Amino acid sequence: MFTPRRATAQGQRHGFHTSLIRHAQNVRAQFLQALFVLVALVLIGVLGYMLIEEWSAWDAFYMTMITITTVGYGEVRPLTREGEVFTVLILIGGVSAALYTLNAVVRLTMEGELSGALGERAMHRRIEALAGHIILCGYGRVGEEVARSLIQRHEPFVVIDKDNIVLARAESGGCDHVHGDSTEDNVLLSAGIARARCLIAALDSDASNSWVVLSARALNPDLWIVARADHPESETKLKHAGANRILSPPSIGGLHMALSAVQPHGQDLIVEQVPLREGSALSGLALGEALAGFKGCSVLAVRRHDGELIASPTGALVLHAQDELILLGPPAALQQIIARAQTPIVQRSR
Numbered sequence: 437m438f439t440p441r442r443a444t445a446q447g448q449r450h451g452f453h454t455s456l457i458r459h460a461q462n463v464r465a466q467f468l469q470a471l472f473v474l475v476a477l478v479l480i481g482v483l484g485y486m487l488i489e490e491w492s493a494w495d496a497f498y499m500t501m502i503t504i505t506t507v508g509y510g511e512v513r514p515l516t517r518e519g520e521v522f523t524v525l526i527l528i529g530g531v532s533a534a535l536y537t538l539n540a541v542v543r544l545t546m547e548g549e550l551s552g553a554l555g556e557r558a559m560h561r562r563i564e565a566l567a568g569h570i571i572l573c574g575y576g577r578v579g580e581e582v583a584r585s586l587i588q589r590h591e592p593f594v595v596i597d598k599d600n601i602v603l604a605r606a607e608s609g610g611c612d613h614v615h616g617d618s619t620e621d622n623v624l625l626s627a628g629i630a631r632a633r634c635l636i637a638a639l640d641s642d643a644s645n646s647w648v649v650l651s652a653r654a655l656n657p658d659l660w661i662v663a664r665a666d667h668p669e670s671e672t673k674l675k676h677a678g679a680n681r682i683l684s685p686p687s688i689g690g691l692h693m694a695l696s697a698v699q700p701h702g703q704d705l706i707v708e709q710v711p712l713r714e715g716s717a718l719s720g721l722a723l724g725e726a727l728a729g730f731k732g733c734s735v736l737a738v739r740r741h742d743g744e745l746i747a748s749p750t751g752a753l754v755l756h757a758q759d760e761l762i763l764l765g766p767p768a769a770l771q772q773i774i775a776r777a778q779t780p781i782v783q784r785s786r
Contacts, residue, residue, distance in 0.1 A: 470533065470536045470537035471537060473533045473536065473537075474504075474530075474533045474534065474537055477504065477526070477529050477533050478500055478501070478504065480526075481497075481499070481500030481503065481526045481530075482496045482500050484526070485499050485500065485519070485522070488519050488522055489513070489515065489519045491512070491513065498512055499511070499512045504526065504530030504533075504534065505530070506527065559612050559613070562612055563594055566592055566594065566631065566632075567628070567631040568592075568631070568632070569591075569592040569594060569632050570632065570634045571594050571627045571628070571632050571634070571635045571636070572586070572594065572636045573597075573636065573645075573648050574597060574639040574664075575595050575597045575602045575603070575605070575606045575613075576639075576640050578664060578685050579595070579638040580606075582636055582638055583595060583611055584609075587609075593612075594627045594628065595611045596613070596616060596618045596623060596624070597613065597615070598616055598617050603615055614626045614627045618637070618639065618644070619647040619651055620651070621651055621654075621655060624651060624655055629655050629656050632659060633660060634659065634660045635648070635649075635656075635659055635660075635661050636661075636662045637664060642670035642673075645663050645664055645670075645674060646663075646677045649678050649679045650678065653677065660681075661680050661681070662679070662681045662683065663681070663682050663683075664683060664684075664685060665682050666684065666685070668684070668747070671684075671745070675745070681745075706766075706767055706770065707763070707764050708762075708763050708774070709760055709761070709763075710760065710763055710770070710773055710777050711758070711760045711777070712755060712757055712760070712761070712777050713758075713778055714757045714758065715757065716777050716779065718776060720754065720755070720756070721754070721755055722752050722753065723751050723752070723753045723754075723755060724751025724752065725751075730765070730769050730773055731769070732765050733766070733770065733773065734764045735749055735761060735763055736748070736762045738753060738759055738760070738762070740756070740759055741758030741759060761777070
């Protein structure tokens with residue numbers, strides 16, 4: 437749930453990053469200015485020696501470089517008084533420009549390291565201050581969509597991934613993150629699993645998701661765990677590992693595409709959980725009868741009161757109190773089903 441404190445933290449984070457970026461840009465501008473002055477000084481030196489001493493371009497360039505760098509090789513040719521004065525000016529200007537450029541290079545290097553270190557430290561502090569947050573394991577195609585939805589809902593969460601390139605993309609998307617393998621206890625602890633309320637295992641491997649669920653359940657027995665399963669045979673394993681809810685992106689995506697094909701002008705579809713309260717009007721009805729008349733809605737699964745998950749149930753399945761329907765359909769139709777599921781059974785005979 438979005439809170440003013442969360443909004444303030446996000447604003448402070450944005451201001452902190454903006455300040456670092458602006459400071460880094462100033463240092464880069466200083467470096468470019470120093471580089472420009474150094475190049476300009478070399479050109480002035482070459483032209484000056486060519487005009488004053490009537491030297492060739494190469495001799496003038498060589499004399500300019502050994503003067504600016506103060507290597508002390510000696511004069512290319514004997515200098516006139518005007519040439520000696522010009523050499524002194526080039527020497528002073530060259531040393532000053534070189535020191536200015538070196539200072540800019542050192543600042544640019546240190547600034548990059550410092551801003552990165554400060555940014556990482558601030559992020560770790562934000563993660564340590566989180567409680568009741570969500571841990572998202574994996575920032576692939578599915579994980580990125582999950583993160584986008586959580587941001588839209590203003591839900592605090594932490595991303596875990598072991599790919600630095602992926603984490604850079606997550607950071608650019610405004611996500612706090614922990615680098616490491618989600619199956620390792622110390623990584624989950626760094627993400628604050630002891631204080632978290634939910635974990636989403638969204639890795640691209642069912643085996644990896646199973647290990648994440650096992651580790652997470654051992655570290656926090658009260659944690660609500662949602663796991664991704666790409667293969668139906670993995671759902672039982674994930675359930676035994678300790679997952680509270682198992683979703684199959686291919687199945688949901690395929691059903692969504694099919695409904696969009698047969699209803700090309702229909703509303704946008706969403707997934708909704710519909711619990712059947714004690715005494716619900718839907719209790720005791722077959723699934724097909726309970727949802728008759730609600731066009732565009734499909735049942736993804738039914739979760740029994742004892743935790744059993746029945747995926748893609750048939751219309752003959754009889755519903756009971758405390759069951760939960762997982763539906764896909766237009767928001768308006770889903771709201772009607774929710775209202776009916778919460779209507780007492782005595783109103784059904786009227």
